[in-house]
Amino acid sequence: MLGFPTPYANELLYSTIARAGIHDGEMSPKQLLDSVFSNRKVIATVDLPSHIQDIEDQYPKALGLDVTQLINSHTLLPIYEPFIPTERITAIRNWMSDDSQGAAHLASGVAASRIKTKEKLLLCQECVSEQRAIYGEAYWDRRWHVPLVKYCIKHGRPLFETDIELNGNQRHAFRSILEVTQIHQLNVTDSDVKFANLAYQLIDFKTTSSPSIGQWTAFYRRLAVEYGFQLGNRIDHRKIDDHYNGYWGKAWLANSDLNTTTKDTSWLKGIFRKHRKSFSFAEHLTVIDAISSGSLSIEEAINRAMNIPVQHHKIKKEVHVKLVAAHTDQFEWIDLLKEHSPKAARLLKQALYTRLYRNHYDWLMIINEKNKGSTNYINNRVNWSQRDRRVAKALLIIINTLEQDLSLPRFSRAYLLKKLTPRTTIEKNLHRLPRTLALLERYSECIDEYQARRLTRAIILLLQRKEPAKPWLLLREAGLSHERMTHSVNKLFEEILKHDSWRKIQTS
Numbered sequence: 001m002l003g004f005p006t007p008y009a010n011e012l013l014y015s016t017i018a019r020a021g022i023h024d025g026e027m028s029p030k031q032l033l034d035s036v037f038s039n040r041k042v043i044a045t046v047d048l049p050s051h052i053q054d055i056e057d058q059y060p061k062a063l064g065l066d067v068t069q070l071i072n073s074h075t076l077l078p079i080y081e082p083f084i085p086t087e088r089i090t091a092i093r094n095w096m097s098d099d100s101q102g103a104a105h106l107a108s109g110v111a112a113s114r115i116k117t118k119e120k121l122l123l124c125q126e127c128v129s130e131q132r133a134i135y136g137e138a139y140w141d142r143r144w145h146v147p148l149v150k151y152c153i154k155h156g157r158p159l160f161e162t163d164i165e166l167n168g169n170q171r172h173a174f175r176s177i178l179e180v181t182q183i184h185q186l187n188v189t190d191s192d193v194k195f196a197n198l199a200y201q202l203i204d205f206k207t208t209s210s211p212s213i214g215q216w217t218a219f220y221r222r223l224a225v226e227y228g229f230q231l232g233n234r235i236d237h238r239k240i241d242d243h244y245n246g247y248w249g250k251a252w253l254a255n256s257d258l259n260t261t262t263k264d265t266s267w268l269k270g271i272f273r274k275h276r277k278s279f280s281f282a283e284h285l286t287v288i289d290a291i292s293s294g295s296l297s298i299e300e301a302i303n304r305a306m307n308i309p310v311q312h313h314k315i316k317k318e319v320h321v322k323l324v325a326a327h328t329d330q331f332e333w334i335d336l337l338k339e340h341s342p343k344a345a346r347l348l349k350q351a352l353y354t355r356l357y358r359n360h361y362d363w364l365m366i367i368n369e370k371n372k373g374s375t376n377y378i379n380n381r382v383n384w385s386q387r388d389r390r391v392a393k394a395l396l397i398i399i400n401t402l403e404q405d406l407s408l409p410r411f412s413r414a415y416l417l418k419k420l421t422p423r424t425t426i427e428k429n430l431h432r433l434p435r436t437l438a439l440l441e442r443y444s445e446c447i448d449e450y451q452a453r454r455l456t457r458a459i460i461l462l463l464q465r466k467e468p469a470k471p472w473l474l475l476r477e478a479g480l481s482h483e484r485m486t487h488s489v490n491k492l493f494e495e496i497l498k499h500d501s502w503r504k505i506q507t508s
C-alpha cells in the first residue's frame, strides 16, 4: 500500500491500520485486509496483534519502524512482558510478527487471566482535541486500552467508553476514531487514579529481559520481610490480605476481579509463595504498590527482582558464598549469635535483621543455618535435625526434577513421600522433620492445581500439533470431563473457551 501512515506516539497498530483505510479513500474492511496483509482472515486485535511483519514491510527501512519497535511502542505487550519469563517472550514476539492464531494470548497468560481485556474502545476527550490540534487527525492511544485503566493521567480526567465494540461481529474491521457516535464518561474512584498511574509508568518502562519465576518468588519474600509482613519465620498472609484490601478497597478489587479470599488457594497468598505460574501485570502492580504503600516504584521493583541472584540449588551454592563479615551489621549479628539462636536474635534486633536481610541475604541465610538447632535433639540416638536437612534436600531435588514434567500424576503428599527412602521411617517421624514437612505442605498439589496443570498441558499440545482445537478435543487430551472437573477448574475451562483467542484458534 502506498503511503501507509506512520504511527503517532503511543498509537495502537490497530489505529494506524484503521487510518490507512481512511486515507486510502475509505476502503471496505476486506479491501483493507487484502491490501495490507494479503489475507482476509486477519483479526483486528487491539492488545497483542499479529502479522506485524506485514506492517513493517509497508515502511522504508530508513524509518527504523521494524517489528521490535512496532511491538514496543504500539502494542500492549510491554505491560505484560516484565511478568513473563524471557524465553517465552521470544516465542510471543515471533507469533506477533507472523501468524499468532491466539497463541500470543495464551502464552502471555492474557487468555486465562482473571483480568479481562476491554470490550469497547475508550478515549480521553482532551487527548483527542490535542491530537487534532497537533496532527490534524485523532487516533486510538494504547494507554486508554490497558485493562482496568479508566483514567487519563496526562489530563487528570476519567476516560470515556465509546460505542465501538471489540470481538463483536466485525472482528475483521479496524474501526477508526471517526466512527464513534456515542460516548459515556466512566465513573472513577481514587483507586482508579492510583492504578492508572502505575499502568502509565509500566508501559513506558523499557527492558530487554524479565525476571524469572524464581526471581519473582524471591522478590516477594523479601518484600514481605522488608515491609514487616512476617510472623516469626513465616509470611503473615493474614496481615497482607488485610492491608491489601484496605489499601485498594474491597469494592474496587471486586470490580477489577482482583478480590482475595482467606482460603489457601487465594491468588494473593500464591504470589508470596513459590510461583508455579506467572501472575498478571495487575496482580503485580497492585501488590507491590500496596505492600510498599506506594514507596517502591514499579520500575525499581522490576529491576530489584531482575538483580536477585538465580539459585538453582541453594544448598550447592552455599559452598561458594564467602562467610566473610565486612559490615558492622554483620559483626553485630555474629556477636548476638554467640549467645542466642538466630530466631531469638531476630526477635531482639528486628531492624538489624531486616537490614541484613536486604543487604546481605545469602550471608545471613548461611550464618543462621550454621548456628541453628544443634541443641534441640528430640531423640539422642538419631540426629533428627541433620536427617531433616538431608531428607529435605533430597525432596527439593526430586520436586525440581518433577516440576519440569507437566504429564506426571498429581503430586499428592503420598506421591511425594513414595519417592523418599526410607519412606516408612520418614512418614512416621514427620513431626520431627519440620523442613521436610513444610516442603511437603508447600509442594503437594490439590485437585484444582492438578487439573489446571493437565488443562495447560493439553492446550500446549494442541497448539504444537496445530490441530483444530475443539473443546471436546481439549477435554480428551487433558483426560478430564465436566463431571470430574472441580468447580473452579470448570470455570477456568469456560473462561478459556469464552476468550477470543480460543475462538480464533477454533475458526482458523
Ligand SMILES: [Zn+2]
Binding pocket: 124, 125, 126, 127, 128, 152, 153, 154, 155, 156
Ligand atoms: Zn488525556
